[in-house]
Amino acid sequence: MLPRSSEALQLTVAGLPAISVTTQVLQHGQTRYIVSGRRLRGTFVVVPVFPLDAPLGSHMIRVHLGDGPDQVRPFTPRPDEPVVNGVRIHGASELFDPDRPPAHVLASRISVLLSDFATRRIPDGARTVLEAVIPAIVRHWSKRPDRNALVRAARARDAESHIAHETRAIEKLEGKLAAARIERTDKRRRSAQINGLIRRHQPPVRPVLGEPVQLPMTASDGRGLGLLTVREVEVNTHPGRVVYAVNGPRVRGLFTVGPDRYGSQVIPQGLYVSYGRSTTSDPYRRHREGMPQINGVTVHGGWNHAGTTVITPTEPPRLPARVPVARDQFASAPSATTERASAVLRAVALYYLDRPDLDALRIAVGKQTAAARRQTVRDDLAKLRGVEAALQSSLSSHLKRLHYFASSVPPVPPAHRAETPHAG
Numbered sequence: 001m002l003p004r005s006s007e008a009l010q011l012t013v014a015g016l017p018a019i020s021v022t023t024q025v026l027q028h029g030q031t032r033y034i035v036s037g038r039r040l041r042g043t044f045v046v047v048p049v050f051p052l053d054a055p056l057g058s059h060m061i062r063v064h065l066g067d068g069p070d071q072v073r074p075f076t077p078r079p080d081e082p083v084v085n086g087v088r089i090h091g092a093s094e095l096f097d098p099d100r101p102p103a104h105v106l107a108s109r110i111s112v113l114l115s116d117f118a119t120r121r122i123p124d125g126a127r128t129v130l131e132a133v134i135p136a137i138v139r140h141w142s143k144r145p146d147r148n149a150l151v152r153a154a155r156a157r158d159a160e161s162h163i164a165h166e167t168r169a170i171e172k173l174e175g176k177l178a179a180a181r182i183e184r185t186d187k188r189r190r191s192a193q194i195n196g197l198i199r200r201h202q203p204p205v206r207p208v209l210g211e212p213v214q215l216p217m218t219a220s221d222g223r224g225l226g227l228l229t230v231r232e233v234e235v236n237t238h239p240g241r242v243v244y245a246v247n248g249p250r251v252r253g254l255f256t257v258g259p260d261r262y263g264s265q266v267i268p269q270g271l272y273v274s275y276g277r278s279t280t281s282d283p284y285r286r287h288r289e290g291m292p293q294i295n296g297v298t299v300h301g302g303w304n305h306a307g308t309t310v311i312t313p314t315e316p317p318r319l320p321a322r323v324p325v326a327r328d329q330f331a332s333a334p335s336a337t338t339e340r341a342s343a344v345l346r347a348v349a350l351y352y353l354d355r356p357d358l359d360a361l362r363i364a365v366g367k368q369t370a371a372a373r374r375q376t377v378r379d380d381l382a383k384l385r386g387v388e389a390a391l392q393s394s395l396s397s398h399l400k401r402l403h404y405f406a407s408s409v410p411p412v413p414p415a416h417r418a419e420t421p422h423a424g
Helices: 124-142 147-199 335-353 358-406
Strands: 006-011 019-025 031-037 040-049 060-065 213-218 224-235 242-248 251-258 271-275 302-305 322-326 329-332
Touching: 006 124, 019 124, 031 124, 040 124, 040 147, 060 124, 147 358, 213 335, 224 335, 242 335, 251 335, 271 335, 302 335
Parallel strands: none
Antiparallel strands: 006 019, 019 031, 031 040, 040 060, 213 224, 224 242, 242 251, 251 271, 271 302, 322 329
C-alpha cells in the first residue's frame, strides 16, 4: 500500500502510449514522479523555485531528471535518470512558469553522459518524447490539491537565501539614500549661499590707477631679474578682472588677472593669470590682444591657482608658458623664457592679491554667475528629490520582500526547561 503522500495514476501524453506514474511528495515541497511506459522509464522531480527579485507570490518550476533532493550537477549522474528509447538522459529542464509552460522546456545542458566528463547530444527522438512528457507532468503538478502546501514548503526552504539577498539590497539602498540626503543638504546650503550673494550689495571697486607702479621681478632661486613697470589698463570691465600693461627687461605686453576660473566656490577664490587681454566671452582663446613678448617670443596660455598654496616672489618656481611651433600648435617655452615668464606671473599675481578691493572683485565674479548657478542647483535638487523617491520606493519594496520571506520561516519552538527537583 502506498504511503499517504503517494499516488498512482495514468498520464496521458498526446502521441504516446499511456504512461504509468507514481507520485511521492518529498521534503521542501519537491515532488517525485516515477514514470513507466513503452520505451520510457525513470524519475522526474518537480521543484518549485523562487528566483531572486521575482514578484512576490509568484513561483517558477524546474524539473530535475533523475532522483534525489539536490541540484543537478554537470557530469554527475543521478539515480534513476530517465531512459528514453534506450538512452539515459542527464540534466534538468529550463526554469518556467508552471501555469504557462513554454513550447520547449529542455535546457541546453540536457545531454547523454559518457565517461571522463564527456557528453553527447541526446537523440532527436528522445528529446521529442521529453518535450512532451515534462509539460504533462507539470500540468498534473499544477492541479494538485496540495500545490499551495508544496509551494509554501519550497518557499521556507529558499527563505534563508532570500533574506540574505534582501538584507544586502536594503543595506546598499540605505547607504545610497543616506548619501543622497547628505548631497541634498549640501545643495540646499549652496542654494542659500547663492541667494545670499544675489541679495548682497556689490561693494565698490577701485577705479583704474592713473600712475604705474614698479614691481621687482625675482627668479625662483632668488636672483633679481630687474624691475617691472605695471600700469592698470582696465578694472572690472569684465567682472573681477584687471588688465595690466607690463614693461620690463625683455618683457612687454598685457596680462589679465582675475579669480580662479575653475573653482566651485559661490564667491570664487584663488586667481587666474592669462597672457594678453582675456575676457569672459573668450577665456580659452590662444590668441588674445596684447600677447606679451618675453625674451623676444610671443608667450601663450595662462596660470590657474586655486588658492590652496601660498604665492611668494619665488614660489611656485615654474609656471606655464607656451610658444607657437606651427599653425595652432604650441610647445613649452625655452627654459630661460619660462623662468622669466614665471617671475612676471608671480609678481603680477601678488600685486593683484594685494588690492584693497580684492573681495569686491571676487563678489563681482560671483554675482555674474550666481543666477546660472542657482538654476543649476535647483535642477540638481529636483533630480535628487527624484533619486530619493526612487530609492525610498525600492527600499520599501525590499523591506516588504524581507518581511515576506522572514514570515515563511517556521518559528523555532522554545527550548523546554528541565524541571529542577525540589530539595527534600
